[in-house]
Amino acid sequence: MLAIVLGATLAWAPAAMAHAVVEEIVPSDGARLAQSPSEVRITFSETVQLLQPGDAQVVTATGESVTSGAAQVPPDNARQVVIPLEPRLAPGTYTVRWRVVSADGHIVPGASVFAVGDVPIGQPYLGGAGGASGPAETSPWAVGARWLELVGIGGLVALLLFRLLIWRAAWRPPPIIGGGSRDAALAWSRDAWWIGFGVLALVSLLGEACVLVVKTASATGVGILSALGDPAGIVRVLADTRFGSLLQIRTLALFALFAIGVWRFLAEYRTDRAPEPKDADGGTWQGVLMLAAGLVALGSISAQGHASVARLPVLQIPVDALHATCAAFWVGGLVMLAIWLLRLPRVAGEGGRTVGGIVLARFSQLALIAVALIVLTGVVRAFGEMNSPADLWQTSYGWTILVKIGLLAIASILAMRTRRVVTTLRRAGTPNTATLALIRRNAWVEIAVTLIIVMASSLLVAQVPPLS
Ligand code: HEM
Numbered sequence: 001m002l003a004i005v006l007g008a009t010l011a012w013a014p015a016a017m018a019h020a021v022v023e024e025i026v027p028s029d030g031a032r033l034a035q036s037p038s039e040v041r042i043t044f045s046e047t048v049q050l051l052q053p054g055d056a057q058v059v060t061a062t063g064e065s066v067t068s069g070a071a072q073v074p075p076d077n078a079r080q081v082v083i084p085l086e087p088r089l090a091p092g093t094y095t096v097r098w099r100v101v102s103a104d105g106h107i108v109p110g111a112s113v114f115a116v117g118d119v120p121i122g123q124p125y126l127g128g129a130g131g132a133s134g135p136a137e138t139s140p141w142a143v144g145a146r147w148l149e150l151v152g153i154g155g156l157v158a159l160l161l162f163r164l165l166i167w168r169a170a171w172r173p174p175p176i177i178g179g180g181s182r183d184a185a186l187a188w189s190r191d192a193w194w195i196g197f198g199v200l201a202l203v204s205l206l207g208e209a210c211v212l213v214v215k216t217a218s219a220t221g222v223g224i225l226s227a228l229g230d231p232a233g234i235v236r237v238l239a240d241t242r243f244g245s246l247l248q249i250r251t252l253a254l255f256a257l258f259a260i261g262v263w264r265f266l267a268e269y270r271t272d273r274a275p276e277p278k279d280a281d282g283g284t285w286q287g288v289l290m291l292a293a294g295l296v297a298l299g300s301i302s303a304q305g306h307a308s309v310a311r312l313p314v315l316q317i318p319v320d321a322l323h324a325t326c327a328a329f330w331v332g333g334l335v336m337l338a339i340w341l342l343r344l345p346r347v348a349g350e351g352g353r354t355v356g357g358i359v360l361a362r363f364s365q366l367a368l369i370a371v372a373l374i375v376l377t378g379v380v381r382a383f384g385e386m387n388s389p390a391d392l393w394q395t396s397y398g399w400t401i402l403v404k405i406g407l408l409a410i411a412s413i414l415a416m417r418t419r420r421v422v423t424t425l426r427r428a429g430t431p432n433t434a435t436l437a438l439i440r441r442n443a444w445v446e447i448a449v450t451l452i453i454v455m456a457s458s459l460l461v462a463q464v465p466p467l468s
Helices: 002-017 140-170 179-220 224-228 231-240 242-268 284-304 313-343 355-385 396-428 433-460
Strands: 022-026 031-033 039-044 056-059 080-084 092-102 107-116
Touching: 022 107, 039 092, 056 080, 080 092, 140 179, 140 242, 140 284, 140 313, 140 355, 140 433, 179 224, 179 231, 179 242, 179 313, 231 242, 242 284, 284 313, 313 355, 313 433, 355 396, 396 433
Parallel strands: 031 107
Antiparallel strands: 022 039, 039 080, 056 092, 092 107
């Protein structure tokens, strides 16, 4: 699984790095001009974007800007960047520096020099912020960090939803099973849930830390290790950027979630006894509060991304958050289902009502709704980021969406097979060991495919949408 995920990321990244090379620059690199030029024109091998006007500029040998206005990508040729210059440049060496975003989201930095007048050409001036380079948004570092963040926070949301919507329902009314088995199931589930919570809390914090360090490296134009050793740079990114403010909100929401979690943990382990069936969810109100904090954390990722600059942000941000929440419920729920089905007692008393059977049936029902919502919200998000359906096959962003749809089709075939088995089970009563093993196997393959979809999504959010 890990090999596939890493392979997919690395296979994408070099392709991104191979794009948007400079085809021509006027005045050319190393040119000595008798007369001062009025502009610099850089032509790339594919369409490019300027994130901010200062990302392409011309400076003197001491780093002073001689740009007379905002650098632009002309509307009639999106492969070019034009930098207007002050009139009558003084004799000397001038450095052209750029940092553009190519169509695949890769940040392409570069520099060239030219001289005005009868002077020898000096070294390019590469100091200051404009000369920097760092990991690209689509680099394995950036995609991996985002994946870890999504898995950590999405996993916490999934744990909370599972306990509130599925595990709680399995015990109301409680299935009639022997006291020993019942207590064992309730105690095991409580322990497994808290182990999962602890692990995912660590993963989410690690994910946040990685995202922050990688973003600092990209923004300040240094390597990951240098960014790690630059607390001032990290604080600058946290304090001075919109990304940093949202990351602070997210971390605050996570700590609120953990604080309520500690309170709930202490309450649940007050005695050595197994929980009563009515307390299977560990406390509904605490669960709801924790879920609210988790949704704020997940929603802040949506507020930070492309949805916030799409055509209708008021619609796109909640739609994106719903998309991510449903995805978290589906992927995280599958993992929990696979683990829970391994341990839950199969044998029930009256009417063949087993805890395993109820969990399976309820998850299957809710997962169907979640997948329908994922498709619906995914389509709304895709329309929000593209100009026309042709962008699907004409842009790298569109291709990533097509890959996601293809993987979703594979996961859906597996899900439909499982659903058929679940429907048959509902009629037949108690599931046998072989059937549960088959469902578990299917679930693990589905999990692998959906985690790759999440990896593709981590890449998607780093790519440049066709609309922008
Ligand atoms: C019809 C299928 C799907 C389509 C068309 C679709 C489309 C999209 C789009 C357009 C985005 C927004 C990317 C951006 O902000 O630039 C997105 C984000 C995302 N999608 Fe999907 N998606 C689909 C299925 C899935 C599935 C099956 C999963 C998970 C199992 C998933 C997980 C995610 C995640 C985690 C995000 C990131 C949310 C964020 O960080 O803001 N998607 N998707």
